[in-house]
Amino acid sequence: MSTELEYSATLTGASFMFYEFKQVISLRLSGFSEQDIRKKVLSENLFQYQINASLKRSLPSVLRRARILDEMLCQMVLEQSLEAGKLINLYAIMKTDRLFFEFMNEVVREKLESNHYLLEKKDLNLYFVSKAEQDTxxxxxxxxxxxxxxxxxxxxxxxxxxxxDKQTGELSRILxxxxxxxxxxxxxxxxxxxAMGE
Structure with missing residues (x-):
């Protein structure tokens, strides 16, 4: 469970990054060590970023996400549907980011369970206010x-x-x-x- 993790703001430099995640998983399944993956991504600019600083900021998060997956989940990312791969990436983000996991668990899951398919600005605001009250x-x-x-x-x-839709805040159930x-x-x-609403 993510509760051993500290709250962190590293997500600001690492969004969903599914393309990058797949690249790293592919290299990992090809037998590359984490150190070799890091070198290859940086030297060949595998993520195709314009700015090297962006690459250096996002790579640790992608490596962390890939590290927590077992062999079977890695295979599924590359072999299953795009949707399955995206859900595994979502799972990896939750596993490596306590703040995001708790948001999914305390806000998204509760909304989906009560059939309330609307994420409003106030939901995000209240979530951050409550976390600030719990954690210095x-x-x-x-x-x-x-x-x-x-x-x-x-x-x-x-x-x-x-x-x-980001504008309307409408949520949908994943399959x-x-x-x-x-x-x-x-x-x-x-x-x-x-937490994903399943």
């Missing part, structure tokens, strides 16, 4: 950092298919592949399946 680290973040995190959270929800769902339950991660 979060309380110390600048307004700019919090605003950026809110935007990144919305973008991740949009790219994963949970948020239909998780049964093989993926069973595997996540089998490895003890039912809390993440529930």
């Amino acid at each position: 680290g979060v309380a110390g973040w600048t307004e700019q950092t919090v605003t950026k995190l809110k935007n990144v959270i919305q973008r991740i929800l949009l790219e994963s298919g949970i948020l239909k 998780m592949d049964d093989q993926l769902k069973q595997h996540l339950i089998h490895i003890g991660d039912v809390a993440y399946v529930r």
Whole structure:
């Protein structure tokens, strides 16, 4: 469970990044070590970024996400449908980012369970206010950092298919592949399946 993780604002430099995630998973399955992947991505600009600083800022997050996946989940990212791959990326983001996991679990899951398919600005605001009350680290973040995190959270929800439209805030239920769902339950991660609204 992500609760051992500290709250962090690293998500500001690392959004959904599904393309980058797939690249790293592919290299990992080809037998590259994490160090070799890092070198290859940086030397060949595999993520096709214009600015090297962006690459250096986002690569650690992508590597962290790839690191928590077992062999089967890695295979599924490359071999299953695009939707399944995106859900595995969403799962990896939740596994490596406590703030995002708790948002999914405390806000998104509750809305989907009560058939309330609307994510409003106030939901994000209230979430960050409550986290700032619970944690001095979060309380110390600048307004700019919090605003950026809110935007990144919305973008991740949009790219994963949970948020239909950023303007209206309309949420939609994901359809998780049964093989993926069973595997996540089998490895003890039912809390993440529930957080995605399944």
